[in-house]
Amino acid sequence: MAKRPFPRWALCIVGMSLLLAACGGGDDNQAAQDSGGPKHQGVEVTVLTFTGPQIAEPLQRRAPDFGRATGATIKVVTVPFSDLYDKILTDVATGTNSYDAFVFDPQWMGDFVPNGYLEDITDRVKADQALKWDDIAPFFRDFSASYKGRTYTIPLDGDFQMAYYRSDLLKKDGVQPPATWEDYLAIAERYHGKDLNGDGKADYGSCIAKKRAAQSYWMSWSIAGAYLQSEGTSQGAFFDAGTMKPLVNNEGFATALDIYKRTTQFAPADELNLDVGDTRGLFTSGRCALSVDWGDIGTLAIDEKTSTVQDKVGSVILPGSKRVLDRATGRLVDCDPTRCPHAIDGVNHAPFSAFGGWSGAINAAVDDKVKNAAYDFLAYMSAPDQANEDVTLGKTGFNPYRISQFENTDLWVKAGMSKTAADNYLGAIRDSLQSPNMILDLRIPKSAQYQGVVLDTALAQFLAGELDRDQAIRQIESGWDKITDDEGRDQQKQAYAESLNIQR
Amino acid sequence: MDAGTLTGDRDRAAAPPEARTRSQASLGSTVAVRAAFIWPALLAILFVSIFPLLVSLYISLSRLRLRRGGFEFQFIGLDNFRELYAGGEQAHFLGVARTPTPLGWVVFGACVGLLFWGLVRAFQGGTSVLGIMARVLGALLAAAVLWLAVRTLLAPGGRPGTAMVTLIYVLVGIAVQFTLGLGLAWLLTQGLPGQRFFRVVFLLPMMITPVGVAYMFRMLTDTGKGPLQPLWAAVGLSDFSWVNDPWGARVAVLVGDIWQWTPFMFIILLAALEGQDQDTVEAAMVDGASRWRIFRHVTWPAILPVCTTVVLIRLIEAFKIIDLPNILTNGGPGTATESLSLHAYIRWRTLDLGQSAAVAYSLLFIVTVAAMSYVNVVRRRVAEE
């Protein structure tokens, strides 16, 4: 008797799986729907973010508590990080609206707000006492969470880049933390090739995430920003606000590109393929003297599971420049009080709020009941009681963004930092957050194409030697001009001005 | 009666013609029967393929605009294609072409000579006017691709674009995968002890999700955490970063691709080899024929149809390679490992759907031409045998 091609056991597996699916994948949040305060009884809110544990973990952890208190059910859905932008945009643009709220990157507001996808929460925020809106650092309040003067997101995380250094090495040799990019290069050169963590292998002077389509384009602007913007956030660091001409074909950007390429000489051999996960791993296992990164290194460094350099890490505001761009001539000129009103010791610093800081926003197309519940949940996550604890935990991925978070060192000491380390880390954060010259990340329509496609590709080709510096500059300029023209030069100009709160 | 596979109906020759025709005709005599067998499959394919195909075509001729409460596609004609073939993206897509080295000229000359010789043979063989025109067109296309290849690969300062890189992945990858797959499958039908173990082990790479394989290879090629570092150091390559050198990175992608897809060839060819008629093989062995002769004259013709099919399927799949270059190096260093699919994906990720669809349609065109040429060449070669 010939054997049938589909043994019965295969059918059994299918049957069992279906059975399992019916019982197993049940509603995990059933338990949370206790009889709590009836405020949002029975409302289910679906929140979309990327797969963690960063960012998703605190949301998932605190959702049951919120559910118990208000009767709402919070369902946290996660997708791979690289596809978050597409998922959200296709969901809202096609009218599917399967997500009620998002925890995403406010930089993307340029694509969302003009098309009415996000709920305007200005009034809610004003009326909300528990949120302590004024405690949030001005930059995140006024620039990061707002678009055209209205508020659309609730900050949960503060993103900006700093420079990190091995405090033990620099202290031993009496070297000051880098104040300018020339200092940075000098320190990198000094420590490159030496054994920095006692394992007998040569280590590296500087580790920067230069991998294509990862974080490279932010790193490059962390360097370029100090040369391009000096008069305050509203001056903008990407375009000339009057003509929408990209600020790349000038001596400032060219110098920055050269510096960016030069750091590769003091870096690991495959730095061009390292993303921020790799560089953090290298820094916290003691193999780099310097790095440029978001706030994560500070919290990762105190975790014994991931770090061998506890208490050996110092952070400082992003190195700056003593010369800045004269936009009329395209050349670099020395700093003076008029040109660099925010200079510190004659050096113009421009801390770059890269990416903007994970924030929560509400889908404008869902029911009011759901919107209310979603707002309350996001406000709950951002309220000092919850947020101040979460920012001290490395695994949450939340970095400080409230003034109270970096004034009170106790929480940090409790989390494992020594007093000196906490003072140093929080001091650097304070310097950056309070700088009036912080750079707002580009948030006009198609910002993802400007940075993620044109800039990123040209940078990768420049670093790999496929293009020389001037070719790269020309490629970025023509690529950006094309996008601007395709979108409409006037529209883009207006969007850019509005994002910078430039009053006309 | 036109119902052959790629290589024609040879097995049917055994039966007497009249009996074959009569009973075979009775097999598929009613329209209902004929329809019932094929329509479910046709409908399923049509359902998910025709809409995307046509919509993609329209998208490639337009630009996505997000609007209040929705989106629209603004028709812009051939702008996307113009940018790709002659505008800012040309260096990215086709590559940077320079004057070839002497070696380049030699290679080009030799290949053109071969093409010409093939054409002459075809004329002598005698074919229809349409056939001749098709062949000449095909030869011209092949020559153009060769010219581009020589000017980007065998020329100082030249750089291959995503189209050329994809072609390299496909040709080298399939050649190695097929040889390896066939060799391994054949070895495992020679009655060696322990062959069951090998058969299962050799199937493993294909089972892993492509994204997982790509991350695995990323770990393996890492100079810091990769396990092969001591090996490279022993050979003197400790500072060589595979993924920072254009050709090193391409080799890494090829190795990953071959590792992952050899099992595909292997399993199909294994089933084909196992399905062979054992009597003929044994008879030949008893007659004292060597293994090679048996393979060449008995096995190879029997599995030829399957070989051609499996190469065609893999050809079409290989052109779509994306996960390995994406995860290994994100297309880097620079644009050295970027394949056409990755090129389209990078554009698509930032919602530049028009440009992405233009690249996808260029890929469609290239692969269709390649597949049709392959099918024609194979059919002709086999018919001559």
Place this chain on the structure above:
Amino acid sequence: MRNPLRRRSVKELSPPGKLAAYLVLGGWALVVLFPLYWLAITSFKTPLQVNAGPVYLPFVDFQPTVDAWRYIFVDLRGDTLRPYVNTVVVALGSSTLALLLGSAAAYALIRFPYRPRVGVIALFAGCVLAAAVAVGLGTPPAVAVAAAGGCFAILAATVGRRFRRGLSNRDIAFWMISQRILPPVAVVIPIYVLFQRLGMLDTRTALIVTYAATNLPIVVWLMRDYFNTLPWELEEAAVVDGASAFRVFRSITLPLSTPGLVATFLIVLVFSWNEYLLALFLSSADAQTMPLTVAAQNATRGPQWWYMSVLIQIMILPVVALAVALERVISRGLLVGAVKG
């Protein structure tokens, strides 16, 4: 069931031949197994151990921990189980469907003469396109399909008779395989919109139907070759006796081509099991599958190798088990020879 006598009558390789064979086999086995071994031990390492540099032997070079396994199975319990079950259901369902429909189509393409006329095909395509556009624009699907079907029937009966030029079975087959040429990137958003209009987003059914449809061409092409190696005499006997095509197909053709069917089933299963992009877009919360969870381990902190390794290992285990079980069937090529004699 293997006949041991048959195997032993094949001449064995000479000792040098055996050595060479084992060298090649062993070499490739090493190449296959080493990355998998590396993957396995990475799942037992802490982040620090992964980043510091390569260590090879558990207990000797490093102390293994089960942190990663605990995180995936305990901390993420539901978030791991749900995608897993989805993957199993979707992959098995779509492969079975594809195999059934595809082998029937393959059989038809080598036994029955088809001669679709070019004109009629164009008409059909036009009607389908019109229906699809209507659905895309918001018409209820049932109405659109019914209207298009009606239009086509009428047009085919009247205008359709005039067309002469026809295509062959070979062309149909080539058309089928050409559906696989467009990369997923180009088709994902239209398919997304299609299922959105049908209200089938985030369902396993949508994934099953999509995967079955996209893998059908492979089944058709592979099964055509296997069916073609079957001698016609076997089927002819049954046909002469008066069996219908279904009968012949079910009782004679399918059982005889078991090795090919099994190999094809495995291939299509693997393709559905591991597919990423369509799964990403057609699912939002309930129908997510495992490849998404693997890709998702690369987040803002970089790839979390330890979790990823665990996920990849649990993903391949069922498929490998199935392959081991089915490998026996693939090697049963004897039946054909036996019947021939």
